[in-house]
Amino acid sequence: MAQQHLDPTDPTAGAVTGDALAGYLRAQATEFLRALRLHRETGGHAPNGSEESVDAARALRRSARRISASLHTFRPLLDTDWSEAIRPELAWLSGTLAMEHAYAARLERLLLALHRLSGATALPTQLGTTDAPGTASTGGSIGGGSGGGGSAELADAAASTRADAASAGRANVAAGSRAAGAAPVAQKAAPSHAGPPSPSPTPERGNLTVGAAKAGALLERQLTLARTRAHSTALQALGSSRFHAVADNIAVLASEVPLTPTAPNATLHPLAAAAEERLTDAVAALPLLTAGHPYNAEALIHGLSPDPAPHPQDAPWHQVRLLLRLHRYAREVLYGDNTPVDVRLLAAGQALNRHRDASEAAAAAAQAARTPRIAPATAYALGVLHADQRHEVEAARFAFQQSWQKQTVSTP
Template sequence: MTDAPMTAPAATTTAGEVLSRYLNEQAGLFLRALPQAVGEAGARPGVLPSLNSPTGSAGTGELLRAVRRIGGALHTFGAAFEPSWAQESRTELRWLLNLLAQEPAYLRRSTRLLAALDTLSSTGSTAPLGSAGESTGPGMLAGHQGAPKARALLDRQLTLARTRAHSLVLQDLRSSRLHALADRMTLLVGETPLVAAAAGQSCELLLPQAAAAFGALGQAVQLLPLQRAAMAYQGDALHRLGVVPAAPVPAQGRPAAAGDADGALAADDAPWHRTRILVKRARYALEVCGRPSTELDGLDQVLDRHQEAADAAVTVATAARTPRITPATAYVLGVVHADQRLEVEAARYAFGRQWPTLPQHGWHEWASA
């Protein structure tokens, strides 16, 4: 399954034909993946998917992919569709996205954090001069009481979160809301509710709308501190490590202050998370136009990594507020938190280097087409 659409529009096709073909195809993928995703969820009530699969399960992954693309096309080329239908469809697709994305996200976060912990705790494999590595090796954790406890704590809390997300999925997969959405997609396979004008227009008219998606992305990127991010080791992430857990105190404690620190980090991350959404929209818009961009795919991956590291850091900071953990456990969580914020910084650095390589002249031309 590639991310690109199977067909590129010919010059003689209309805008309506291009959009219909794309949406019919994606709706078909949606309907094919849906029973598989339901089956996977239902076949394992309470049983969690294997850690070996980063996206949880194949059916859910395919379903999410189609949901994102249909939602993106309805947003970017909104003027071409019957307005209330497009609006309702987007709301329902967003609901399904939020529902289904949780469990795989917890699974990936678990994989990420436990792997980070294992790497941080072991100095064996990458010793540059050999001597240090040989003298320590994988058994090095034996004397450290903090790392295994921190690992067990994170594993327990993430497994709990995944179980909760899974229960929600199980519950809502039987809901009438999902059935209604499936019916909506079945109709979309047959016919796209286009406004009359779009049906006849040349497919070149899609380009200004794709260009608008690019314009929104460009504006969001202008607000990012790219100059700082593009210099390695400027401490963009680490100097904002304000998430320091309050000492474990019961209800009369001051969670508000810890919330302030989390809030400051979240506010710092927010424009990057917003950019990630806009990258995806621009990426799907180009797919609709039959001009997929490997540069955008790369930026999308970088910002996915940014989002996942930022979320993982929040999870670690939350775990560090667990009452009655040992100082050794807390120390390890501090190191892991810093490591995840470093991943955030590294992703920003990668974005700052890749963004200027994105070919941008094209969509300026389309905008004036």
Template structure:
């Protein structure tokens, strides 16, 4: 498998030293402070999707925090060890706290769209809205024209109970079953919307509390100092970054080599569905190595940014692999949310069945993401400026 990206250990290449790392960290710290100022100006409220609004500010905060934390991890040998060890978990806390609200919103949107696709709805309405189509909507999922459990259905059942009565025709059992499944999908959507909207609201409150806490203010003060002064080690300014970046790439390659890529290279292998009926409510155990590869891939990308700066060539293979692993993470977490909803006490059998179908659908999406990752990872790297 040929790789055509720039090799940081190439002896003919111009060595990149700790000064480049210091400049990168100062730039990311400046972006962090700019995003924080924007978030404070918007008050953390307002139009969620508006450009320059609180969502954009929170995303920029997370972006800078991840890059600073990742660089501290990869190039820790060039930095003051105590300072780097104290900063990394705090930046991870900031990034993780701010990511929860967006994660819950994206998860709900993904699951509702999947329910529409699985139930054959012609229109995907806005979240919490009403579908325009064959009938009313419940919980954002289109349902049939009549509730099989309602008075109209009971009247229809009694009217067709006697096959010999004039003008009566037996009601097909399959239609009744299909109606039950449709209502089950609607109730499953409503249940997911209640649970994930509540979780999103709590995550929003948690983020606001975190941004106003003394812990966050301490992190912001340290980032403000970082924007002007980077605590390098004694020899950090002149030390080369190539070996540390190469080590990050080697860790990624080793983690990818441990993945079952041979199995993932075969579509519809059903590997992602194994243990799908396990009563264990913990996250799917076989997903953990793939999540680890996603994190290592991110660290490798950040190391490339430090080495090449704004002139870094675009590695199309890394870009496609990262997108596939993001899909893998999203589908895995969506499947876990569907399974958690199915454990809700006293839900109707049709609702539980719809959630089970939804869980299996998202596990198939996990498998498809693994297949996409395997396909793109085996391709040659093509760099474009």
């Protein structure tokens, strides 16, 4: 017989009271303390932590997010002063621990995208990384930080790089002929076992291949530096008095939850339903018609502007992602270990995660393109990379639209 699950919006469903909330918070606090102990035992404070310490840090973030989300959704049932004091601290901890992984994943995403776009047989950073004569090297440009001169380079990169590539090709042929002491000769045909000759690459693909190595090296330097700083920041945070205060509060929470006097007998369904309603309203306010278009030119133009501010079109989608997470965690409080798998919520959450990753990767590519004195081929490759990631953003929005509009299939 199939198990019957509670519906948080059904007033006739069995009551889930504040005691369930207290049990959930105690369980998450226990997981937090267990992950903290594992993180310390596996060398989490070392410059290069082990894989176990990375998993422990991820478990710390997981528990911190769930505790903070529950304090937000069910705050009328908790001591106000206590919950309002610890919730920002949990958000600070979760965000600090997430940055190192975010930079590493962003770099991997961008390098794989460059590899795919350029059609190279090796990753961009495995190719040559020396700038052309007369241009500043990528290593030297990083120290100068970001500037506002990248917009003009992005606009003129295509034409400049085509001319540079053509002249470089002619010079290489002439130099090779002089070195051999003979007149230029036609290129020999490929051996018969090589199969039919492959079509010559388009000028755009050739220009992208020229700049992909330099763009990859620039991104790797910038994001690796950011990841190293994030790692140091996380280590400092875990050793700070601020974190020890958070850990002390979580240790108390593992044994005693500061509920209000009426909370043990109060039902959780109205508060969980309110969280779901906030999510529904936020989704209804999204420009889903715009997300249905395969190309959003306005989003691309804004991303290439010299303004480094976050993309205004992305903010509502990031907010929906946070509200979807609150709704999922509220369901965990209601159902406990028997939380049913909602395929629609799972697919929507995956699409929103893709949206966040692509939008942040596009911002990183645009930021790298604003680096002063980079070669035109590098700026061209970064511009193509930025456009590719903005296309990924639009694809993720469309996937969210498709998944969210599907009706939830209930199991009898």
